[in-house]
Every structure is written in structure tokens, then in C-alpha cells.
Amino acid sequence: MTALDPALVTDWFAVHARDLPWRRPGFSAWGTLVSEFMLQQTQVARVVPILEEWLRRWPTPADLAAAPPAEVLRAWGRLGYPRRALALHACATAIADRHGNVVPEDVDELLALPGIGDYTARAIAVFAHGHRHPVVDTNVRRVIARAVQGVAQPEAPAARRDLPAMAALLPDDLVEQRAFNAGMMEIGAVVCTSRSPRCDECPLAAVCAWRLAGSPAHDGPPPRRQARFEGSDRQLRGRVMAELRASDVPVAEAELAAVLPDPGVRSRILVGLERDGLATRAEGGWTLPA
DNA sequence: AAGGCGGGGAA
DNA sequence: TTCCCAGCCTT
Numbered sequence: 001m002t003a004l005d006p007a008l009v010t011d012w013f014a015v016h017a018r019d020l021p022w023r024r025p026g027f028s029a030w031g032t033l034v035s036e037f038m039l040q041q042t043q044v045a046r047v048v049p050i051l052e053e054w055l056r057r058w059p060t061p062a063d064l065a066a067a068p069p070a071e072v073l074r075a076w077g078r079l080g081y082p083r084r085a086l087a088l089h090a091c092a093t094a095i096a097d098r099h100g101n102v103v104p105e106d107v108d109e110l111l112a113l114p115g116i117g118d119y120t121a122r123a124i125a126v127f128a129h130g131h132r133h134p135v136v137d138t139n140v141r142r143v144i145a146r147a148v149q150g151v152a153q154p155e156a157p158a159a160r161r162d163l164p165a166m167a168a169l170l171p172d173d174l175v176e177q178r179a180f181n182a183g184m185m186e187i188g189a190v191v192c193t194s195r196s197p198r199c200d201e202c203p204l205a206a207v208c209a210w211r212l213a214g215s216p217a218h219d220g221p222p223p224r225r226q227a228r229f230e231g232s233d234r235q236l237r238g239r240v241m242a243e244l245r246a247s248d249v250p251v252a253e254a255e256l257a258a259v260l261p262d263p264g265v266r267s268r269i270l271v272g273l274e275r276d277g278l279a280t281r282a283e284g285g286w287t288l289p290a
Numbered sequence: 291a292a293g294g295c296g297g298g299g300a301a
Numbered sequence: 302t303t304c305c306c307a308g309c310c311t312t
Contacts (some may be wrong), residue, residue, distance in 0.1 A: 080296030
């Protein structure tokens, strides 16, 4: 494997970094935490406006913790995976109650908080607090697969698998390692994209193991096809949640029948939402949790 | 290790 | 239509 010079990444990042809210000077650790929750499986462009609204409304963890879940879910809007909103609310409560309303810096303390896994814990430790850790998300995994391992696509997701590879590349310098982590993510997001990478714009093109091998096609088992969304429970859950968000009063089952005509399906969806804490039975129908 | 979990935008 | 997205959690 060719040694990948970190300066290729950090020099490129210094020029080409997108102007994003969480890269503004003085952006708070709490803001970084909120942004990372929202960015779990949701694209940057959809997150930015919601994030700014949240931080105006709830500028510290305690502010969010004091809000009723129903308002949190309404403010989450259509970002998707609303369980994240509940997890973020629970996370804010834990920080307010057990960490003096200050976002923890230690990776293990962050991992102990609801909704925070291997990626998010390290992202907060690095980007909010400047600590030195490898940060590996889907973008970094793809850049490592190509530039270092010389294959078209990474192996099936295994959250921690690429941590050692990223750690081996990470500069010792505290300022440089932060830019390297951010730069690798940025390259994966805007240059080394999954479908059609723009190698002519890539700072790693000259040393990329995949390019040097002639950009071979993906060789290996095809990735698991994700379940169809149209007609799925996920889609139906989303439709019910949209109804509940839009109403200040309980929504009667008869109204939900417009979205969920089959009684068996309706029951399954509602029980699932109830189990996840996203909906509750009320007098006359269903509501968001108070 | 696998599957569930939203929704939107791009190819 | 299909793929992909700054993943996490449960089984």
C-alpha cells in the first residue's frame, strides 16, 4: 500500500471545504452534537435549515430537555427516522442531568449516551473538542477502500472495521488530524462519490490505489439490496407520523383509516409506533407523546 | 451478522 | 426505478 500523505487531504480541504454551519468559528459543542444526530442517514442540504432552527430554539441541552417530546417531534419535521429525535431528547436530558449541561469530551462517556454510536462519539470528540481519534463514516470507508485498499467499494458495513486503517493515516498534530478527518469525509462526500467519482478533481488521484490498478469494477458479493420503500411499514409509519404532527388534538382511528385502511396493518403500525414511544393512545384517538 | 427504521434527491 | 445518504439499536 502506498503511504497516503495526509497533507494531500488537508491542503485540499483548506481550499475546498464547503461553508457549513458546524464549520463556523465558535460553533458550539452542543451544536455539533445536534448536527451529528441529524446527519445520521440524512443529507447535509436537508439538515442545515432544521439545525439552525433547533439551535435558535434550544441553545443548550437543558433547553431541549425541557421541551415536550411532541414539540421535539414536530420540530424534527420530515428529516426521517424520528426515533433519532427522541434519542436526541434523551441525550440532552442525560447531559443536563448528569454532565452539568456540558457535552462530554471522552469517547466512552459519549458512547454511553442514547443515540450515540462509534461514528458519532468520535465525530463529537474530534470536531467539537479537538481530541485525536479516527473518525470513520460511510464517506471515509469508501475513500479508504479506493485510495488505500484499491477496491471500488468497501466491504459490507462494519462500524469499527476501518478504524485501524484510519488511525494509521492520522497525523499526530492536533490541528492537522482534525482537518484530515474532516477532509477525508469531504472528499468522500463531494469527490469520491459512490456512483461516479470525479477523479479528475481528486487530490488523491496520483496516489489512489484503485486508480493505479485501473479502476477495477467491484469484485465480490453484491451489497444487500435494501428493502423497497414504496408500500413498506416505514412509509406507512411516516404517513401516520405526519398526521400526528399536523394535529393539535387526538387523531381518531377513523381518520387514520384513510392512510391505513387495513385494520391488521393499522394495528401493527400503531402498536409499533407506540412501542417506539412515537405515538400514544389518547381520549378519542392517537397523539404524539406529551 | 442481519434487519428495521424516513424521506428526499440524483442517476 | 434504484441507489445512496456524516448510523444506531435490537435480535
